[in-house]
Amino acid sequence: MSGYKLVYFPIRGRGERTRLAFAAAKIDFEDTRLPFEEWAKEKASGRPPFGHLPYIVTPEGKLLGQSGSVTKYICKKGGLCPADSFDEATADSIGDEAMDLVEAVIKLHFEKDEKKKEESTKKFFETTLPDELKNFEAILKSRDGGKAFFLGDKARRTVQTSLVTLSLVGDCVFGRSQESSETSTEMSGYKHVYFPIRGRGERTRLAFVATKVEFEDVRVPFEDWQKEKASGRPPFDELPYIVTPEGKILGQSGAICKYICKKGGLCPSDPFDEALADSLSDCALDLRERLIKIYYEEDAARKEKMQKEFFETTLPARLKKYEGFLESRDGGKAYLFGEKLNYADISIFDFLNNILLGGKTDVPKELDKFPLLAGHYTRVLNVPEIKAWIEKRPQTTG
Ligand SMILES: N[C@@H](CCC(=O)N[C@@H](CS)C(=O)NCC(=O)O)C(=O)O
DSSP: OOSEEEEEOSSSGGGHHHHHHHHHTTOOEEEEEOOGGGHHHHHHTTOSTTSOSOEEEOTTSOEEEOHHHHHHHHHHHTTOSOSSHHHHHHHHHHHHHHHHHHHHHHHHHHOOOHHHHHHHHHHIIIIIHHHHHHHHHHHHHHTGGGSSBTTBTSOGGGSHHHHHHHHHHHHHHHSOOOGGGGOOOOOSSEEEEEOSSSGGGHHHHHHHHHTTOOEEEEEOOGGGHHHHHHTTOSTTSOSOEEEOTTSOEEEOHHHHHHHHHHHTTOSOSSHHHHHHHHHHHHHHHHHHHHHHHHHHOOOHHHHHHHHHHIIIIIHHHHHHHHHHHHHHTGGGSSBTTBTSOOHHHHHHHHIIIIIISTTOOSOOGGGTTOHHHHHHHHHHHTSHHHHHHHHHSOOOOO
């Protein structure tokens, strides 16, 4: 192959961020725009890594899916990613926060109930979006008064990951193209702050135990949340966040989990493998978000239909992809990337154990047809530190 190829539909959508990344990184790419009517054929070809677009094909012919992982990979290749690991995780968290907004806009777009759509749209534009923009504004202000990019003027290249992501928000919302860092207190170790449930915090708790890093497991009672939010500490007005031993604050569960794993050596060292791990991890998060959406659906008939589709179609199709991936890696006898556990293993395990099984430790029945994945689940469960944590962690309903 002569260069990179991006395969997406003939719209901006989830592909535009990567197109911007290619442009900003000055990397030539073939902008393949697949007509919608050819999608079923393309999907059946087995090429789209998780059965979705976009994906890229590298000059060596390797495939990578998940728009976030792909964008970051290209930015990193082009030198548009911070060198410092905490700055990188901060860029991840800003990018992830922007993606939360994007998902909210997509949800509004597809809402079928007109009344609900109107109410949700009003809430989004009058509350959610302004609040979020206020958070981004505060981060910019805390960095050299906001005259440069999100991570300052250290080098233009350190900032583009988040910039490119934010432009996607602009694109989605408008239809066109922290404080955190320097808090003062002396701390002896890491502090993980979340609600008293597993939820979005459990993956990082698993990352802490798997990397053998001690952490203070702060569980904010729900009734104290408004006070905690008003303190200005939660970087995006949400939990979870962590406070590092130096007092730096980082939000967004995905960015936090990866940061802790990376610090503890649970991240592939090859950049493509790292991006592949990102994509496997993001795919597990997609499943989690879908399940959460079903959980909160109020219309009983619609909920039933969504459940049926999820458990009969979406979930088995994704599990099959993971099974295939494991098979392609030493026949699935170890972890996703061989003998060493990494954050993608933890993300998939957390989806299955925490979200699908509600914290129970039996092998999910959904894995009956996927023996390699069932073996992988048991393998992660039996990592001594993870096993010990699961035995002693507080029993909670969520
Ligand atoms: N994408 C974010 C989402 C964070 C999020 O939605 N947190 C919820 C708890 S699971 C929260 O803080 N809710 C309280 C609120 O938004 O007021 C992440 O993964 O950290």
